[in-house]
Amino acid sequence: MRNKRKFKVRRRPEKEMIFGTRAVIEAVQAGNEIEKILIRRDMTNELSRQLLAALEGKVVPIQKVPVDKLNLLTSKNHQGVIAFISPIRFQRLENIIPFVYEQGKTPFVVVLDGVTDVRNFGAIARTCECAGVDAIVVPSKGGAAINADAVKTSAGALLNIAVCREENLWEALRFLSNSGLKLVAATEKAKQNYTKISYKEPIALLLGSEDEGIADEHLKLCNSLVKIPILGKTESLNVSVAAGVMIYEIVRQRGE
Numbered sequence: 001m002r003n004k005r006k007f008k009v010r011r012r013p014e015k016e017m018i019f020g021t022r023a024v025i026e027a028v029q030a031g032n033e034i035e036k037i038l039i040r041r042d043m044t045n046e047l048s049r050q051l052l053a054a055l056e057g058k059v060v061p062i063q064k065v066p067v068d069k070l071n072l073l074t075s076k077n078h079q080g081v082i083a084f085i086s087p088i089r090f091q092r093l094e095n096i097i098p099f100v101y102e103q104g105k106t107p108f109v110v111v112l113d114g115v116t117d118v119r120n121f122g123a124i125a126r127t128c129e130c131a132g133v134d135a136i137v138v139p140s141k142g143g144a145a146i147n148a149d150a151v152k153t154s155a156g157a158l159l160n161i162a163v164c165r166e167e168n169l170w171e172a173l174r175f176l177s178n179s180g181l182k183l184v185a186a187t188e189k190a191k192q193n194y195t196k197i198s199y200k201e202p203i204a205l206l207l208g209s210e211d212e213g214i215a216d217e218h219l220k221l222c223n224s225l226v227k228i229p230i231l232g233k234t235e236s237l238n239v240s241v242a243a244g245v246m247i248y249e250i251v252r253q254r255g256e
Helices: 021-029 045-052 069-072 093-102 120-132 146-153 171-179 237-256
Strands: 018-019 035-039 062-065 082-083 110-115 135-139 164-166 181-188 203-208 225-229
Touching: 018 021, 018 120, 021 035, 021 045, 021 082, 035 045, 035 069, 062 069, 093 135, 093 164, 093 171, 110 120, 110 171, 110 237, 120 135, 120 146, 120 237, 135 171, 164 171, 171 181, 171 203, 181 237
Parallel strands: 035 062, 110 135, 110 203, 135 164, 181 203, 181 225
Antiparallel strands: 018 082, 035 082
């Protein structure tokens, strides 16, 4: 007899979820901020088509999953659809950058490429808010869940900083570059020490995950690649620690 696939699912509080296709459609149409939507993999009815139509033009991650996974998340009648409510309201990158310039400020943006750990993400958000970073840019897929745990780990900082969720990170980096921001990647592939370049101009700091790093196509867009020296035997720093080192070097230089 064939074994059924087992899923490890952390059941989140039901107050963070919306159940049922019609309820999710209404939430989307009402402008509620959605973290992500899970849809039963084999679902092809008219309501599911209406849901996908309602989501057109919106940057909301959609995952098609087996019904077993949905059943593990709730015992309620989910009708094949569960939406997770986001605790924050996402901002549009194309609105943030002009606004920062209009305020007479020098833009400082942090872009996260493949940072999936919620605790690391929350810690980075906390540092960004403390350091006066103007916005955090994250991909709609392949990034950490922006949920209550992330807000808690950030000590509430995520409620006080702009977060821009982008469907295409490559296009977002191109937009930042065309808007006059210098793209700086922190990567072990770099030869230059992170203290050896200037950060006084508009900056977009790009950070990647510890295991995968920054995607090559994103590195190719960057103006500068820099590294933090590793003097011990451990190969790399935790990404949230690396973020703190880089962010406060930028703060230091701009304060001189």
